[in-house]
Amino acid sequence: MEHERLLATSSAVVVCMNGSQQGNMSYANNSGIQRAIASLTKKARQDMAAALYRARGFPASMSIADLGCGTGPNALLLVSDAVEAVLAAAKATGDDGEVLAPPELHVFLNDLPNNDFNAVFRLLPSSPLSGSGCLVSAWPGSFYGRILPEASLDYVVSSSSLHYLSQTPTMKKTVSRGRVYMSAGCPAAVLDAYRAQLETDFSAFLRCRAAEMRPRGLLLLTFVARRTTSPTEHDCYLWDVLAAALMDLAAAGLIDEEQVHAFNLPIYTPCPDDLLDVVSKEGSFTITTMHFFRFLALKIPHFTKDKDEDELPRWLAMEAANCLRAFLEPTLQVHFGRAAMDELFCRYCLLLEVYYRNKATKNEEDVTNVFLVLEKKQH
Numbered sequence: 099m100e101h102e103r104l105l106a107t108s109s110a111v112v113v114c115m116n117g118s119q120q121g122n123m124s125y126a127n128n129s130g131i132q133r134a135i136a137s138l139t140k141k142a143r144q145d146m147a148a149a150l151y152r153a154r155g156f157p158a159s160m161s162i163a164d165l166g167c168g169t170g171p172n173a174l175l176l177v178s179d180a181v182e183a184v185l186a187a188a189k190a191t192g193d194d195g196e197v198l199a200p201p202e203l204h205v206f207l208n209d210l211p212n213n214d215f216n217a218v219f220r221l222l223p224s225s226p227l228s229g230s231g232c233l234v235s236a237w238p239g240s241f242y243g244r245i246l247p248e249a250s251l252d253y254v255v256s257s258s259s260l261h262y263l264s265q266t267p268t269m270k271k272t273v274s275r276g277r278v279y280m281s282a283g284c285p286a287a288v289l290d291a292y293r294a295q296l297e298t299d300f301s302a303f304l305r306c307r308a309a310e311m312r313p314r315g316l317l318l319l320t321f322v323a324r325r326t327t328s329p330t331e332h333d334c335y336l337w338d339v340l341a342a343a344l345m346d347l348a349a350a351g352l353i354d355e356e357q358v359h360a361f362n363l364p365i366y367t368p369c370p371d372d373l374l375d376v377v378s379k380e381g382s383f384t385i386t387t388m389h390f391f392r393f394l395a396l397k398i399p400h401f402t403k404d405k406d407e408d409e410l411p412r413w414l415a416m417e418a419a420n421c422l423r424a425f426l427e428p429t430l431q432v433h434f435g436r437a438a439m440d441e442l443f444c445r446y447c448l449l450l451e452v453y454y455r456n457k458a459t460k461n462e463e464d465v466t467n468v469f470l471v472l473e474k475k476q477h
Contacts, residue, residue, distance in 0.1 A: 134393065135258060135320060136175055140179055144183035146253075147180040147183040162181065162184075163254045165256040174218065174225045181226070181232055188200045202233070204232070205233065208239065209238065244306045248309055250310055251312065251315055253316050254310075258322070263292075266363070266364045267295040267366075268291060276345060279337035279362065281329060282330055308380075311474045315474045316472070318469075320467055322467055323369065339453060341358070344361075347434075347441060360433075384475060410454075414461065
């Protein structure tokens with residue numbers, strides 16, 4: 099699921115996830131939102147896996163990959179969904195009434211080399227893959243480069259990963275003072291820098307997948323995005339609030355204000371035109387689905403059970419702050435120092451609660467995601 103992206107700051111290169119040694123603040127313990135997002139695309143993903151198996155003529159084998167599988171409870175989720183769908187399709191009968199033999203399924207799990215793949219493999223005996231006859235292997239490496247053998251993949255998934263860039267966009271410090279990301283009304287140079295980095299990274303991602311996939315193979319991607327060309331305040335509120343919390347720390351003398359002005363997040367939420375442009379220019383894939391949807395924690399019973407109206411904003415703020423801390427703290431820590439982290443996320447949580455209690459934005463914790471399905475061209 100949430101890929102442990104290799105991110106660049108002005109001073110170091112770090113992995114952006116909190117590992118298991120972080121306990122309550124680890125990604126494994128704060129990945130419920132990512133799991134809920136994946137659940138919203140489950141039926142479509144499974145339908146496409148089964149349809150691909152049928153379209154390939156019920157082959158004797160198929161290869162399935164998850165790029166950015168991470169570790170923790172979500173690591174086997176997407177590949178398990180695909181395997182379940184293909185095996186169910188294999189139980190169908192052919193035209194002559196003969197029951198089809200199940201295919202041999204090769205499952206490739208990808209993340210960066212420092213991902214805890216041993217922890218992932220310990221999940222196998224209790225996962226839906228147990229007893230399925232799948233051949234499961236780990237393929238470490240950045241998905242912005244080649245990972246797997248040429249023409250080896252049929253069905254590739256990645257969820258909650260591709261909004262991470264390979265590095266911080268290059269821009270002058272003066273154009274983004276007081277910000278850590280693009281925001282509504284930000285200078286054009288900020289948005290241009292982020293778009294340029296997206297084009298570099300997403301083009302490389304598609305080019306590498308094109309080499310690794312067989313013709314007519316499917317690439318299914320879910321990640322944070324936005325609907326409009328110009329970012330809105332609500333598109334950027336998580337990051338605007340983070341910038342405000344950092345500026346509060348600077349005002350209190352806990353960090354240097356110039357550090358805030360020099361910091362930019364290596365994250366980008368593309369709009370439809372961004373995605374259409376890169377896919378068209380790269381040229382290896384055809385878009386079959388591009389569906390933008392809102393993730394609403396308030397609509398998921400597990401997330402809102404036993405929460406009364408008054409405590410919802412506080413709960414939403416805590417969930418969002420813990421999730422963001424789990425995947426972003428190491429990046430922030432390199433730039434601002436370990437000592438500032440507890441105070442930073444305490445202030446961040448308080449400011450988020452104010453946002454969620456505001457009359458104009460009451461309980462507006464929705465985040466836009468895109469479900470993008472690409473088919474590898476024949477040539």
